[in-house]
Amino acid sequence: MNSSVSCQIRRRFKLNGMYKGGDLIIGGLFEVQYLKTFPVLSFRTEPELAQCENFYMTSFQQAQTMVFAINEINNNPNLLPNIMLGYQIYDNCLRLGVAFRAATALVSGKEVSLSHLNCTGPPPVIGIIGDPGSTNSIAISRVLGLFRVPMVSYYATCSCLSDRKKYPSFFRTIPSDAFQVRAMMQILTHFGWTWVGLLYSDDDYGKHAAQSFHQEIQLVGGCVAFSEILPSDNNPKEIQRIMSVIQDSTGMVVVVFSTSSYLLPLVDEMLLKNVTGRQWIASEAWATSPVLLDPRLMPVLGGTLGIAIRRGEIEGIGDFLLHLRPDNDPENSMVRIFWESMFGCKIKNEGHEGEKMCTGQEDLSTTDTAYTDVSELRASYNVYKAVYALAHALHDLMQCEEGRGPFSEKTCADKNNLQPWQVVHYLQKVNFATGFGDRVSFDKNGDALAIYDVMNWQPSSDGSIIVRTVGVVDEGAASGKVLTLNEDELYWNFDTRKPPRSVCSESCPPGTRRARRKGLPVCCFDCLPCADGEISNTTDSTECIPCPDEFWSNPDKDQCIPKEVEYLSYEEPLGISLTTASLLGTCFCALVMIIFVHHRNTPIVRSNNSELSFLLLLSLKLCFLCVLLFIGRPQLWTCQLRHAVFGISFVLCVSSILVKTMVVIAVFKSSRPEGKSAMKWFGAAQQRGTVLVLTALQVVICAVWLSNASPTPHRNSQYIRSKIVFECAVGSVVGFSMLLGYIGLLAATSFLLAFLARNLPDSFNEAKFITFSMLIFCAVWITFVPAYVSSPGKYAVAVEIFAILASSFGLLVAIFAPKCFIIILHPERNTKKAIMGRGTQSQ
Template sequence: MWITLKICLYLFFNCISAASVLSSGICQLQGNFKLNGMFQDGDLILGGLFEVHFLTVFPELSFRMEPEPPYCEQFDMASFQQAQTMVFAIDEINKNPNLLPNITLGYHLYDNCVMLGMAFRAALSLFSGTEESLSNLNCTGSPPVIGIVGDSNSTPSIAISSVLGLFRVPIVSHYATCSCLSDRKKYPSFFRTIPSDAFQVRAMVQILRHFGWTWVGLVYSDDDYGIYAAQLFQQEMQLFGHCVAFSEILPHDNNHRDIQRITGVIQASTARVVVVFSTSSFLIPLMEEVVLQNMTGRQWIASEAWSTSPVYHTPRFLPFLGGTLGIAIRRGEIEGLHDFLLRLRPSNDPRNSIVRIFWENMFRCSFGNEGSVIDGEQVKKVCTGQEDLSTTNTPYTDVSGLRAAYNVYKAVYALAHGLHDLMQCEEGRGPFSGNSCADIINLKPWQLVHYLQKVNFTTGFGDHVSFDKNGDALAIYDVLNWQPSSDGSITIHKIGVVNEGAATGMVLTLDEEAIYWNFEAKKPPRSVCSESCSPGTRRATRKGLPVCCFDCLPCGDGEISNTTDAIECTACPEDFWSNPDKDQCVPKEEEFLSYEETLGISLTTVSLLGTCFCALVMVIFALHRNTPIVRANNSELSFLLLLSLKLCFLCVLLFIGQPQLWTCQLRHAVFGISFVLCVSSILVKTMVVIAVFKSSRPEGKGAMKWFGAVQQRCTVLVLTALQVVICAVWLSTASPTPHKNNQYIRSKIVYECAIGSVAGFSMLLGYIGLLAAVSFLLAFLARNLPDNFNEAKFITFSMLIFCAVWIAFVPAYVSSPGKYSVAVEIFAILASSFGLLVSIFAPKCYIILLHPERNTKKAMMGRETQKK
């Protein structure tokens, strides 16, 4: 309750104080920040925020009195050079009659001490002004500053832009890279002459991809710069299928245990490349621990925030940080800057405290209240301004690597060109309401933002300066390499450029011969979780591990991968198959029974031999046609049977070779008709033998009148005609056609003849089987006839062979793959044909050729009489 009462009383008295101020018509400053700064008056004032000191010190708090304001320590010469670059640029613009004529620019520069609180105080001082009182309550006229150059860090820039963006105060940063600042809704008046981290991250990933480093460690600082950069980096790595082996954050308080833990993680990891997004101040404790732990064998990748930092360029860090690759903002040249820096003198203006601090830190000069030199322990003449700074060699006077300073220079000129374009506006053609132009006397910051967005100019160094819709500058980086110098320290060498164009995207150019590698092999290290999968294999991610840790599995049959690290294998087109290396699809091997292969040659030879044997038997029978054995076996049917067997042997040739439409149509038709002709001849022959025997008996003397020559011919013709009709119907309704079969063997194309109609093919074979079965049955019933006329014995044996072959053919044909099914069919044709030829004609040829004495009517009749 007492605390609540005290707060109420405090607010009451403050309200009374504010009311009295308003009634007096005067705004009074409630307090002053203790800030180091540099000042110069002008018609329009530009503000600046720079890291002139490294460290902010807060005095001890006492609750008995008002706390002392914080103060800054550890003067930074390089950052002071950046502040002086802004002074130089303003001085150069004021002397340029073609840029902002009749307008003199002034400046108010403050030291932010690398501290958010100090930077925010400085920004508020720039925007609100430092006058003790303000009687103009209408806020007319230009604000204290019309634009601000800075801050150099992302975190202060976010805070400052969030507040000043509400008033559309243009802020042009020369070193804040956080990609979050590209959000135009949150930061509508923020611009920068340095590319954002999004471009930096892409550039660094380009380097990693160039050297094949897919397994990298990540270390980043615990601030907006490090956190946002790390997030973008991990997203970009995932986009290209790369992996972050570990991700460690550098703490604010530089806790020794945390630093030791981070170095332990780096040492234990298999990643040989470590990417670091951090400022130098964050990174110093980690690098000190790296030296203490003697951690070598790591390739460090430096972000632009520390890639040019001289803190690590001592011989002590060379064994550990030598060979570091870094991204740096583009180096530029500013003509006349070096001479301007050397002409710096102790200021007589007591407000320019930064200049006095510079001299006190540089030469230990002490100054009185009026700027007079009290003493100079080092060089009295320099302190008194009798000599310039050309005898000194410090980061302040070194202009060989102007990077951040060059961005400051471009930022000042961007604001100047925006103001110049604003002044060129013609009344009635302006961009604001009613086509009005901005009033230079009552200039509003948001009016300058409009023109700043459209700035487009080229520096004296030849660099184009403009801003995209997000306020970002053109992305271009130098690629740096830390190399040993002659004195054992580290020097920075430019070994490449990364440039992003609208059409070409991110382009990396490297001079690999100029790179120093801090490894025994003097070559870039390998940093992968798993070695790349060669073409012909695919990646299989290991369970529970990142995608960069994988096994390489060979592609399956019929699949290929023709790229490195393929995720999936690609199936070959239908008529193609994978080669043995599984990296290319080649046309499938075409398989059919050809005349060139051994099997085809063998079957063709057997077929021709069978044809020749038939012809030979025909010749023998023709020469001995008048002999009793030929005449007794019905010579006309014998010749017809030999002709049909010859056709059976020759039809085999239609089954060999690549299937064509005409061969597919003819092979089964010729085969079916030939075998029906053959079997029907045998059937008629069997019937004739039975009729002859019966006619020799008294009870069957009239049997032969039904089996005369005409009847025999008609019977054969009719039986064969039925097969011709079956073939004609089959071919006309569902004709066999050539077919590429991929089912038997997936790696080959099997050329075969598709039968078209199973019913037609079945009827063809069934009809042959029916005739064969009838012939076998009749011959079997006539097996007991006398030997002299027992042709039925030979027919029975031949038909037994014929039926056995074709019964065995069906399962063999069905189970045989590809061309072997055709070979089985050919074998069945040849086997059955040879069976008929040998069984029926071999005994007769044996008697005709070897025992002609038995080829007489008397011999044949004698045997019959003897038996009776």
């Protein structure tokens, strides 16, 4: 193999730039000039190189910021000690072709030939700061990514560059468009703006941003009131149509992803038609645009809120920029072009006759340009952070100790032959704070921590518009509070001087739920009250939550409270009335008993079987008193006793009446010759035995019922869903039915016998009073059944008590009232002669 063979660069390009040598070289790509004219293309000759014109002072300030940062690092004994950084900066002329040529020049070097036979070896630069354009960065990173050359952009925001598979060595110190949309969402969420309009430019930036905005606003529960594309051709009809859409919309907040060139025609038209009263939210593309800071636009754009690249402060940068001087070094042609553009002169005596010549000592402090203005260091601050990120990565690489390295077999990088991919490894892990206090680090996609300044357009004293920083959106804030706003400094361009309300529907308060309006976005809804038994305890709840079984919704439907426990108590009017009636009935029974005891030897008492009468009065007293077991909070013992006592008392009462009826019939039959032997079967012992046996059967029924399926207290919420009815469950329906059925059987038998004996002679006729009393008794209990079944809650207990009281009073009045009437008011009739006389007359 011929040793003279070497790699040859096929062509060298003329690129404006700045150069300074060092141990390690950092490359840079900046938009310093604009390619205004293109050479005429011919297929016969090789095209001439394009000439860059129109010098941008702001971009040159950014390039000089990179130089300043490198000088600062070289003078810092704690960062990369004993290593001198150099730089190679090129101008991309805002053209992809030029930018790509500059990038290849950075990675291939300036030498015409290389001595390596296989054209291998590390590139001359260890990393590149730039390119500022997303399109340029995409193209360049695809190539640099093949060689893992790190590229740290300070201005490329396209979200697509976060794809680590396509761009493995791309980093940036400016947040991507995805972060920009999220930052704007923080502002919208903070002020509760859920109904917003959207305008975006007819280009890739606007369309991608609008797509992200639609996705993000849904995540925070907001909606887009309208979505319109700002035309690139400034079509007057389209501009007027968009203005009408904004004017007719109820959305008071308008979000705009666009540059000032797209937005200005619409703003002019709105100013002409006096369409004001809208709150504008500006993307970083126009949040600080000087084109729109025209005092005449204040009625429309005043109060605009927007986000801008984080403004930083770099100590010493102002003096450094002012001390720049041109020299004759051809490697620093960019400085020469800047000087000539700044002062309108020529550095070398090679211009046309009559042109102004530069002395090289002109004073930059006398100029007022974007280059010397360091009050709003935004892109330049990102450049500063990018340089320091590379420096910290290199510093960490140099501090590696053998045996503790991050590479295979814990090795470190060869400090004399650094490879770009090794720098990429350390760059991914950098984490430091700038002198301004901002932290710089990269996530797994190479994106920096998102941090924006919140800007507010305010009127100044001279009538102009000033853009003031009023807050910060910082996703890496140590406090965890992403958005920080100084609301006292905000200017609102409304008569109220307060932030507007921009919602399609007002928030639904607790106790209601949202019901979406058909055909409208989710932000347009009606507020419907929750149903009984359901609550919503948050604002804008989409559904109501059912309360647990033993809870119910309060009147406002925002809390579940324990259900009201309902039972027939002694404190309520109904309970008091029934208790009074029960005690009155007991007293009446006692009074009648006293009367009968006092007149026990009188004919009317003796002729009506005084023993059965006293037993009947005692059972009626028990009937009245058993009512008290039905009133009050149900307990196990009251539930078990109430029906047992009720059943046994009424059987004792009815069986006494039945025996009394049978005795009346036997007495009448014994008065006839053929029936004289009838009374021997109805003596006192037989009467007591009959009553005892009939009552004992009811006792057996109650005992079997209580032992097998005893009534127990039961919290029932089936009758009334809003209340818990505390009742006594009967336990066994069969047992309860047998108890009532047995009483009904005895009552029916008594009624039948009394009815058949109703026409007996008056002297012995108590049957018609018994007939009337049993008629009342049966009528009450026949109506009791349907009334009891259909009555809810405590009223079922009240119905049962009423039936007990009504039947008891019916028996007491029908049987004993006529006798007491004679005993007390007509004692002259309470004689055997009077009674027998009535009997004779009736015959």
